[in-house]
Amino acid sequence: MLDLKNHFLKNLFRSMNACHIFEVLLALLTGATLTGGVIRCKGEDKEPWSYNGRRNAPRAWGKTYPECNNRMQSPINIQLADVQKHPYLKHLEFKNYDESVRSAQVLNNGHSARITPNDGVVRTISVNNDTYSLIQLHFHWGSRYNVGAEHLFNSKGYAMEAHFVHGNRHGHYAVVGVLYKESFFNNAGFNAISKELPQIKFKNETTQLRSPLNLTKLLPRLPLRFYRYNGSFTTPPCTEEVIWSVARDVVRIGSKQLEELRSLFLVTRNEDRTGCHLVDNYRPVQPLNGRKVTAST
Numbered sequence: 001m002l003d004l005k006n007h008f009l010k011n012l013f014r015s016m017n018a019c020h021i022f023e024v025l026l027a028l029l030t031g032a033t034l035t036g037g038v039i040r041c042k043g044e045d046k047e048p049w050s051y052n053g054r055r056n057a058p059r060a061w062g063k064t065y066p067e068c069n070n071r072m073q074s075p076i077n078i079q080l081a082d083v084q085k086h087p088y089l090k091h092l093e094f095k096n097y098d099e100s101v102r103s104a105q106v107l108n109n110g111h112s113a114r115i116t117p118n119d120g121v122v123r124t125i126s127v128n129n130d131t132y133s134l135i136q137l138h139f140h141w142g143s144r145y146n147v148g149a150e151h152l153f154n155s156k157g158y159a160m161e162a163h164f165v166h167g168n169r170h171g172h173y174a175v176v177g178v179l180y181k182e183s184f185f186n187n188a189g190f191n192a193i194s195k196e197l198p199q200i201k202f203k204n205e206t207t208q209l210r211s212p213l214n215l216t217k218l219l220p221r222l223p224l225r226f227y228r229y230n231g232s233f234t235t236p237p238c239t240e241e242v243i244w245s246v247a248r249d250v251v252r253i254g255s256k257q258l259e260e261l262r263s264l265f266l267v268t269r270n271e272d273r274t275g276c277h278l279v280d281n282y283r284p285v286q287p288l289n290g291r292k293v294t295a296s297t
Contacts, residue, residue: 039274039275040052040054040275041053041266041267041274041275041276042272042274042275042276043266043267043271043272043273043276044056044266044276047110048064048236049061049064049065049235049236050266051111051280051281051282051283052280058283058284061236061238064236065236065237065238067232067237067238067239067240068236068237068238070232070238070240071287071289072230072231072232072240072241072289072291073231073232073238073240073286073287074150074151074231074232074233074234074242074244074283074286075150075151075152075177075231075234075282075283075285075286076151076152076229076231076285076286076288076291076293077151077152077153077154077155077285077288078151078152078153078154078227078246078293079154079293080153080154082293083227083293083294083295084292084293084294084295085294085295085296085297086228086294086295086296086297087297089228089294089295089296089297090223090296090297091222091223091224091225091226091296091297092125092126092127092176092223092224092226092245092296093125093126093222093223093224094123094124094125094215094216094219094222094224095123095124095125095126096121096122096123096124097123097134097215097216097219098214098216099121099123100212100213100214100215101115101117101119101121101209101212101213101214101215102119102209102212102213103117103118103119103208103209104116104117104118104119104208104209104213105118105206105207105208105209106193106196106199106200106206106207106208106209107200107204107205107206108200108201108202108203108204108205108206108264108265108278109203109204110203110204110266110267110278111235111266111278111281112138112139112140112278112281113138113139113193113197113200113261113264113278114136114137114138115136115137115138115193115209115213116135116136117134117136123215124166125166125174125176125245127166127174127243127245128243130168130170130172131168132166132167132168132172132173132174133166133167133168134164134165134166135165135166135167136165137162137163137164137165137215137218138162138163138165139160139161139162139163139261140160140161140163140234140281140282141159141160141161141258141261141262141279141280141281141282142157142159142160142279142280142282143262143279143280144159145159145181145182146158146159147159147280147282148160148161148280148282149161149179149180149282150177150234150282150283150285151177151179151246151285152285153179158179158180158181158250159180159181159182159253159258160179160180160182160253160258160261161177161178161179161180161282162177162178162180162218163175163176163177163234164176164177164178164215172241172243173233173239173241173242173243174242174243174244174245175233175242175243175244175245176224176226176245176246176247177244177245177246177247178218178219178220178246178247178251179246179247179250179251180250180251180252180253181250181251181252181253182252182253182254182255182258183252183253183254183255184254184255185252185254186253186254186256186257187217187218187251187252187253187254187257188217189213189214189215189216189217189218190217190218190253190254190257191211192209192210192211192212192213192214193213194257194260195210195211196209196210197260197261197263197264200264201263201264201265201269202264202265202267202268202269202273203265203266203267203268204268205269218251219247219251220247220248220249220250220251221249224245224247224296225247225248225249225295225296226245226246226247226248226295226296227244227245227246227248227293227294227295227296228243228244228245228246228293228294228295228296229244229246229291229292229293229294230242230243230244230291231244231286231291234282234283235283248295248296261278261279262277262278262279263277264277264278265277265278266278266281
């Protein structure tokens with residue numbers, strides 16, 4: 001029996017980073033709940049919704065937020081063989097994105113790291129002949145190199161996804177999704193965000209951007225090639241009628257930068273933080289339900 005226990009712990013530690021190993025040891029010493037190799041964060045069960053809670057994880061969102069059970073939900077698995085090229089869907093252009101963000105709020109909201117520019121510069125995209133202005137951007141990331149991004153390409157997962165959320169004058173939304181694969185080399189565009197992460201280690205902590213943030217460096221080559229479909233926000237209340245443009249090209253993000261994100265916590269500073277790293281904050285893919293995915297030409 002002792003040999004089996006040692007074998008289990010050895011394989012468990014091998015699959016986790018240093019911070020998570022410390023939490024496992026802490027759980028074993030304090031008697032915290034360890035289920036399936038995952039330490040349960042008590043703080044998640046107190047929230048209206050969570051990613052890994054017992055009763056409020058994605059499969060249960062629809063009980064509190066009925067729209068999460070509707071038929072045009074996001075994210076989705078994009079099967080590339082089924083994508084249709086749209087003859088009038090041109091590459092996506094970003095206006096004023098090349099002007100670096102010099103003032104922005106950086107927030108840990110317990111579900112993601114969110115950046116809200118407040119420098120007065122109007123950064124826009126054009127979707128269906130309408131102008132949408134950037135409101136905020138945030139990230140979804142995982143505990144391993146192949147999970148974290150919310151959209152999948154041919155069922156393949158990636159380490160992180162950025163969402164650039166835009167709105168128009170009618171209160172409608174268009175989101176640009178960019179997938180990232182883990183790399184040995186850092187993403188230069190993410191460095192300005194990395195500098196602020198130690199200031200927002202815990203839920204509800206906020207700070208101001210101190211270094212210029214060039215958003216174009218977080219994007220693939222421009223003008224952007226993308227996949228287009230109609231969906232929803234990927235967090236409650238899962239509002240639909242969101243126009244998605246998911247970049248076809250995948251960007252690189254450094255392993256060190258991912259570890260900086262994984263070191264954040266989803267609880268406040270004064271709460272029990274055991275097992276409460278902000279990680280695997282992605283919603284599973286949703287049924288396509290007959291929707292068509294098109295590609296820019």
